[in-house]
Amino acid sequence: MIRLRARLHIPRPIKRWLPTSLFGRSLLIIVLPVAVMQIAVTWAFFDAHWDTVTSRLSEGLAGDVAWAVESYKDDPSPAALDRLAERAQDSMDLSIALQKGKSLPAGKRNSLFRVVDRSLNRALSDRLDAPFWFDASGDHYPAHVDIRVKVPQGVLRIIAPRDRAFATQGHIFILWIVGATLLLTAVAILFIRNQVRAIERLADAADAFGRGIDQAAFKPHGAREVRQAAQAFLAMKARIQRHIEQRTALLASVSHDLRTPLTRLKLEIALAEPSPQLEAMARDLSEMEHMIDEYLAFARGEGGEEARQVLLRPLIEGVCEGAVRSGAKVELSIGDDLTAILRPNAFKRALANLIENAAAHGETVRVSSTAAPAGGVWIFVDDDGPGIPEDRHEEAFRPFNRLDESRNQNEKGVGLGLAIARDMARGLGGELTLQKSPMGGLRAVLRLPG
Known part of the structure; x- marks a missing residue:
């Protein structure tokens, strides 16, 4: 049976920005889907709910503004304007005033959420025939919308509460989303850090053992798989230590057994009558002793030191x-x-x-x-x-x-x-x-x- 193994290919430029540590990658695996999900939910909320509610509110406010403008045009007298302003204030929570001889501002103020400007501009354009200008940023009138409509006598200025133009509780939803994301991230960091710390301690113990440093205080802990790896490391460490001890004892015995006949030969040469042959034998013994020393040093390695x-x-x-x-x-x-x-x-x-x-x-x-x-x-x-x-x-x-x-x-x-x-x-x-x-x-x- 031939098994086909699919492998996800990540472009090299993206790989440079990906974390290299286990902690970073684990955190990315958990946090990235949560963040994407939160962004998708937020977008769906604003696109399907908040935008719809804002459009309905803007249309209602635009209808009231159109009614007030048409009512003023029917009877532009001061007395009628006073009655209109009083009725609008009582029943619609609108503040109406006439700015005689004024013209509409040239600039336009944008609010924090562009969807508010689009919805309100679309609703006023559908309901009003006269030129208009509005400011939904709340810079001059906090929590209010400033709407101005051009009339023959000047500018009819209408101040309306902001909650009449768009849903003002959308930021609460965003705060909940952000708070939930931060909470989940904190929990993920806490748990991932505990798991990664166990692997880091295992790596430190293995590195120390490789350099001849015995960490006696190391104990397996963490997830089940990490504990299994740690127990396998301890078993391997014990086998290697037994091997080193056995090798050290064997080398000590070999060193003693080899040096004993060499010492006897050197003693016999020293007691014999000097001759060129004995000098050559002494050089050979010296070279042999040096070679044995090097062989034993190479085989001994660390020697348990x-x-x-x-x-x-x-x-x-x-x-x-x-x-x-x-x-x-x-x-x-x-x-x-x-x-x-x-x-x-x-x-x-x-x-x-x-x-x-x-x-x-x-x-x-x-x-x-x-x-x-x-x-x-x-x-x-x-x-x-x-x-x-x-x-x-x-x-x-x-x-x-x-x-x-x-x-x-x-x-x-x-x-x-x-x-x-x-x-x-x-x-x-x-x-x-x-x-x-x-x-x-x-x-x-x-x-x-x-």
């Missing part, structure tokens, strides 16, 4: 002094207050490998460090040797690869120094890369978390 915040200068100075005693020429430039999260013994072993590798292929080694812009520390190990072609930088990190074609062969090395150093850096959440050195050789860039 806890990562912690450490001041870098004493560690780096100790490694550089050891390299100088071995005959390397090392220049040191490092700040006094730089710190990083690392495993001290693993870091010293990795840095010693980098310095030893640089010293084996160059005359001068320079070790420097600086604070990284995004947090953490950069440590640079430069040499003035032949370097490595850029297209073979990644190849240099492969275990047991010495790149003899591009650099002089290190007789004591087995091609594990860079692999051990990168394994240490990545185990802490950092990285080790290679670049061309300003000294002309190779630069190793070790980035450590701060």
